[in-house]
Amino acid sequence: MKKRFLMLMVVVLAAAMLFAAGAGESSSGSADNVVRIYTNRTESHVAYQLWKNLVARYQAEVDPDFKAEFETVANLDQYKDKLKLYIAGDDLPDIFQIDTGPIAQELAAMDKLVDIEAELRRLGMYDDLDVGCREYVAFDNGDLYIFPESRYGNTIFYWKDKFEAAGITEMPENYTEFLEACEKLKQNGEIPLAITGKASWNPLHVMYLPSFAATGSKWIDTAKKGETTFAGEPVVWDSVNWLQALVDNDYLPPGFQNMEYTDIMNGFLGGQYAMAWAQSLYIPQMDKAYEEGRLGFMLIPENENYDGPRLATIAIQTGISWAFNKDKFDERMQDFFDFVIEHYTEESYKLGIFSPFNSEIPETASQMMKDFYAEMVKQTICWINWDDHCDPVTCQAMDDMVKEFVSGMITAEEFVTLLDESVQEYGVPYFNE
Amino acid sequence: MRGLFSKKSTILSFLLPALAIYTAVVFFPIIWSAYQSFFDWNGFSVKKFNGFDNFIRLFTADRNFWPILIQTFVYTILQIVFQVGGGLILAILLSGLSFGRSIFQAVFYIPVIISSAAICQIFTKLLSVSPVGIVNTILGLINPEWEMISWLTIPKLSLVMCALVEGYKSMGTYMVIFYAALIAVPDDLIEAATIDGANAFRCLVSVKLPYIRHIIIANVVLVLNNSFRSFDIPYLLTAGGPGTSSELLASFMYKRSFSSMQYGYGSAIATVIVLICFILAIFCMRVFRPEEG
Structure with a gap:
């Protein structure tokens, strides 16, 4: 009896295992x-x-x-x-x-x-x-x-009526003028620039603008390998200081650190924010307001701390x-x-x-698409995501640190120093091996 | 049949499959994870044995580890307060009701069966600042400055808010357990206390709570262990942020393993979590061991 019972248990277990194995094969077979x-x-x-x-x-x-x-x-x-x-x-x-x-x-x-x-x-x-x-x-x-x-072409889109109401008649050409425009908008009761801090790429990309338009992206290739340092690149300081100015002066939406990008863009398209760093893929949602003269796009401001020519006015990316x-x-x-x-x-x-x-842009395309395309084809360099060109550990560290940075938990100096430390610890062995 | 079940071998044959499954899905992964923690591996490369390097780096060089460990302890304490304390208060209130008890019981239990993702979505909207959510709208009526309190993005508040949301979601479970314990308190004890002149509060403090002491301790132990492994609510609500202000050990381990692709290092963190849970379990078993006799 005892032996028979144990035998039964073994048979049941074996059958169960075979069934499970068979089920796995069958499901992967159909999935193929x-x-x-x-x-x-x-x-x-x-x-x-x-x-x-x-x-x-x-x-x-x-x-x-x-x-x-x-x-x-x-x-x-x-x-x-x-x-x-x-x-x-x-x-x-x-x-x-x-x-x-x-x-x-x-x-x-x-x-x-x-x-x-x-x-x-x-x-x-x-x-x-x-x-x-x-x-x-x-x-x-x-x-x-x-x-x-x-x-895609990324640039800053804005609501013209909010600019006019704030007394801004000329488009900001550089970052000083951009911050001045933000201040005027804020004084007029507007939230100047829509950014999300929950999706780390968004503040990292906005932060990168003074560097991108001035020097392109070539220096990242050496900095990510530790051959040069982030701290040694003046444009990196321009970048972190620009984001810091946006945060410190409350030019970003309240609670932006925990907002999804979709909410940010919905907010901008709904007229809640004056400006947004956005892709051209939103053009179909903006072209009506563009044709009515209520919405426009501006070119990436020029880095006034940099002597060379502006390399890009729109960030081309895919x-x-x-x-x-x-x-x-x-x-x-x-x-x-x-x-x-x-x-x-x-x-x-x-x-x-x-x-x-x-290819030729279709005749049926909207005026906004045509105008935007005309600016896109002038570009000679493409955008680069500085947040995914480093080694995986440093990329993750950038994601974490930018969230700390915009929350005021670390300073601009700490952000750059920690970035270099991460590159030395992880980037150097990663790219050399 | 009775003879068959009196044999140890029969009982063993029933226990063995469960033990085998438990070993396969719990013990084996723990041992495997501990083994992985001695390697350096990024998911692509060949695994390199690096001894205790991952642990040494974790304890001595990782600027985030110690603050996150402390946060996890704080979160655990908050969980005990919100889940055990909240559950107990709800159970006491329920046991005092004579009408509509089952309706309130169901209402308080609903958050338990709602998914964490839905709960987090609800609270994100409730506590939103831009656009202003319900909570801040109401607060703004009292004091306009309160309308702009960013509950989930102020570093000092984010951890507490995560604990509050998790407490809200889970306290219904403990409410049910406490309620069952409270209604099991013998009537003659309460009657005796009442005859001795005890009022309702005195009855609760001196009779009911001491009577369900072991249930309270058991619930504390349960919450203690669950909180150390908490992941979903803080990850979904704040993603551990802003920065690492609401990061817990489990989400820290997840990010190191799957975002930074440091699988060996992540395994080292996982091993530390397991060790802490073991130590806590042994501690609780010793401290709260039932008195003999």
Whole structure:
């Protein structure tokens, strides 16, 4: 009886384990037929709609059995964390979004990413890719393993009526004038500039403006490796001091440290804030007010502490780029890729965003799009995210420290010193190994 | 059948599967994590054995570790106050009700079954400054300056607010436990106290609370251990911010592991959390051991 009972227990356990193993195989087997697209963009974002439309069109025109599953994590920091988890677990999605930076470069070095340059050359589209967009997504050595999400231009958008009411008749040309304009707006009861502190990239990008427009981004390549220091770059001090001035003088929304970027942009579009640092993808939501003369965009102010010419008036960037998992890039995926590239420009303009490929802007585009595009094509350098070009530990440290900085928990000096210390401890070994 | 269950081998055969699962999902990860803590690994590279370097760096060079450890202790104490204290007060009030008790019981218990994400979203809107949320709107009616209190972004307030929200979410559980204990206090004890001239408050302090002392201690131990592993509410409400002012050990470990990609270092933090929980559990077992006899 005893033996029989124990035997029964063993059989039940073995059956349960076999069932579990079988279930796992079956689920992964069915999942193989579905293309996993991991994105930071939500249903309301045009980049998400663009890919949804491309998938739907591919299904309708080429392969009705093609299935794609979108996994969305809206918060960029959380999105990146989950992607790192996928990487560490060797479970990369078929298509995913990643910034150009050390992690993408590491994946390419491990032969995990499709060579986008080779694919575009095969399709004869490589030379059509805008040079600015290409530079933005290319690695330090010029390799191209990620594909631009779109062609965005970032600058400061503003409500003209709020400026007029505050007595600002001329657009600020430099940061001193910009701060003066903020003061006038504040005195007139306005919240001058919309920034969120919850998504660390936002204050980091705004902070970076005096550096970007003056010197471009080349110095980051040496500073991130510890060959030079952040503290040794005068433009870094211009950057931290500019953000400090915005915080200290209460030119930012109350409680901005815990606001989501969506709330910030909704607030700006609803007329709650006078200015916002925003992407051109919001143009479809702003073009009506633009045509009515109520809203405008200004050029990135000139750094008056820097003697050289202003290198950029709008920050050209491509959003968070797309990467294709090489292990899953079979014939079917390649066919889908070809279709995507072929229709990317057409589908982009349907949604009111600029294509990363050079083409004539459609006649039907709004006046704001045309005016903005005219300024975009004048740019000779592209934007760089200084917050994702360092080693992963320093990037995270920047995220944490900028939140401390805008909350007044650390000073500008501490911010820069801690940044250099992190580079020395983590960046030097990371880039040298 | 009774004979079968009287045999130790039969009982063991029932316990073994549970033990095997528990070992696989609890003990094995703990041991594996402790093993990982002796390596340097960023998710891509080859793992490099670095001995106790991660622990040495954590205790001696990480500027964030000690403040976060202290914050975790403060958070734990606040949790005991909000969850055990709040739950006990609610249970006492409920036990005094003779009408509509079940309605209030259900209302107080609702936050327990709402997801943490939803609770955090609700509180983010309630405590919002821009646009002004309900809490600040009401406060602004009393004093206009209070309308601009940024509850979640003032470094000195953010931790307390996280503890308050977690306390609000969880106190219903302890309320139910305390309520069950309070209604189990024998009537003859209360009657005897009443005959001796004790009023309701005196009955509560001198009869009911001493009678449910072990339940209070058990709940304190539960909250103590749960709070040290708290993650969701502070992470969702403030993401540990502003800066690291509401960061707890668990979210610190998460960020070091998955954001900074220092998996070995994160494992070292996880090992420290496990050790602290073990020490606390042993401490509680010794201090609150029931008196013999």
